Amino acid sequence: MKISVIGTGNLGSEIAFMLAQKDLGDIVLLDINKELAEGHQIDILHSxxxxxxxxxxxxxxxxxxxxxxxxxxITAGAPRQPSMSREDLLHKNAEIIKSICADIKKNAPDSIILLTTNPSDIMLMLALQDTGFPSGRVLGLGNLLDSYRLRSLIASEMGKNITEVEALVIGQHGDRMLPVLSSCKVSGKSLSELLDADKISEIFERTKSAASKLISKKGATVFGPASATVEIAESIIKDLKKELPVIASLNGEYALFEVSMGITGILGKSGLESISELELNESEKKNLQETSTFLKKKFSEI
Structure with missing residues (x-):
């Protein structure tokens, strides 16, 4: 198995190291800074x-x-600053992704793409357009990481081990993200039975601002996104058929078309093998419709 990591900054290098820790395959590091890529190569080999x-x-x-x-x-892209939204990176990162997609289409036309560059929902639509790859082979990181963060906050609030917490986030990887209330459980009990609506809403809002808070403290988000990326990669490489949140193109699911956002689906050796539609309430369905409109508008601005 050959895995190429494009962009070897904080996130890309951590992903590469975690891939090696799990012994998932041969790794190629590509970066505009060749000295940096070589340094990470040597460091991983030493480990x-x-x-x-x-x-x-x-x-x-x-x-x-x-x-x-x-x-x-793909992790290459301009870094997000504390005062920036993911959408603020749109135009700068679009040019980077266009160039990378041309290289992938030419040199690795049978590959599966896993993209982490923000805003990842919109960058995924661009990658699909520019590569022409089947939608199941062009995937994005976002909502698995959001789900990690939500689980962490619920566990902290409830004083529970995180292994006792279930929670899913779908939709946009951004301010319009959709934590699915029915998915949130602690030790098998619904979160809505354990906390009042105001407290749940507060936790959901803290999930949305988690990345900005972290960036203001350490300058980047690294371990969380790297862990989520490698969990997705492992399911693909080992054909585990895990059901995970991933950004993907929708074609009728949730009555949405020609837009990419976070959904849950089965991940195996061919990429996204199927999409699992969750039972959503009317408010949650409205969120996805509004998110679709927003993302399509932003994509049209590229």
Whole structure:
């Protein structure tokens, strides 16, 4: 299995290291800063004995070296600052993604793409358009990370171990994200039975602002998005058929068309193998409709 990571800054390098920790395949690191990519390559190789990594790590001097990749993970893009929304990165990152997609289409036409670059919903629509790949092979990170954050906040509020918490976030990876209340459970009990509506709403709002708060403290979000990316990658590489939140293109699901946003689906060796539609209340359905309108408008501005 060949996995290429495009962009080896804080997030890309952590993803590469976690891929090696799980021994998921041979890793290629591609970055405009070749010295940085080579440094991460050497660092991971130095760790190989300790983490039990049996694969190879190489740094690419040109995009041609991603040829034959089964999975291409894109992390390259302008970093988000504390005062910025993900949409503030739209135009700058669109140019980066266009260039990368041209390289992938030319050199790794049979690969699955997993994109983390923000705003990831809109960047995914651009990647689909520019590569022409089947929609199940162009996926984005976002709502699995949001779900991680929501679970963490619920566990903290309830004084529970996070393994006792279930929660899903779908929709936009941004201010319009949709925490699905019916999915939120603690030790098998519905969150709505354990907390009042105001407290639940407060937790949902804290989930939406979690990334901005973290960026203001340490300058970037790293471990959470890296963990979520690698969980998705592992399900694809090992054909685990895990049902996970992932950003994908919709074609009739939730009565939405030609838009990409967070949904839940089965992830296996061919990418997104099926989409699972959740039972939503009317307010939640309205959220997705409004999110679709917003994302399509933003995409038209590129």
């Amino acid at each position: 190989a004995s300790g983490i039990g990594y049996s694969g190879t790590v190489s740094y690419a001097s040109s995009p041609e070296e991603i040829s034959g990749s089964n999975l291409v993970i």
